[in-house]
């Protein structure tokens with residue numbers, strides 16, 4: 164079989180459209196963030212999520228054994244995504260204090276996690292976090308598809324007496 168070409172693998176993986184998150188963590192020298200789209204749900208009981216982090220990322224070692232927050236970006240936060248991917252933007256960063264990790268204001272969803280486990284994944288490490296606090300709200304999400312940022316528009320809810328809108332009120336497990 165032919166060896167897999169890295170460029171073609173990246174291009175192929177780019178066909179899988181995703182949301183965009185910024186993972187935030189308290190490092191020894193202050194808050195740190197990095198843009199991550201290799202984020203997925205793992206388990207409901209216990210509540211686990213996963214992020215896959217390049218071993219060459221500065222935040223890679225910082226994340227080992229530390230609580231982190233997954234900030235799911237809204238469609239108007241593209242510049243935040245670019246900034247935390249290393250493309251410096253002259254913007255004010257909406258840092259907020261979380262329960263176990265720093266977080267970013269304006270995200271459409273947020274999960275704060277305690278470290279649960281980490282697994283070897285080639286040139287990446289898979290960090291699993293146990294969700295200990297969460298919030299979400301209405302809004303369009305930022306997406307990433309074929310190396311481009313896109314808007315993921317919120318679907319309209321078809322109103323009926325039986326329709327339950329879980330986003331009717333912003334949910335905040337902090338309250």
Ligand SMILES: Cc1cc2nc3c(=O)[nH]c(=O)nc-3n(C[C@H](O)[C@H](O)[C@H](O)COP(=O)(O)OP(=O)(O)OC[C@H]3O[C@@H](n4cnc5c(N)ncnc54)[C@H](O)[C@@H]3O)c2cc1C
Nearest residue numbers: 194195196197198199200201216217220221222247248249
């Ligand atoms: C759409 C997208 C998805 C990605 N998905 C992944 C992924 O799933 N996994 C992965 O490993 N990489 C992913 N990356 C690449 C990753 O975001 C970059 O490689 C990132 O720069 C690596 O960050 P780092 O830990 O090396 O941190 P740095 O390069 O140190 O930080 C990233 C940027 O954030 C800024 N920054 C960090 N903390 C602060 C702060 N406190 N105040 C101000 N600025 C700060 C830095 O100045 C730097 O410009 C993705 C990139 C994009 C664009």
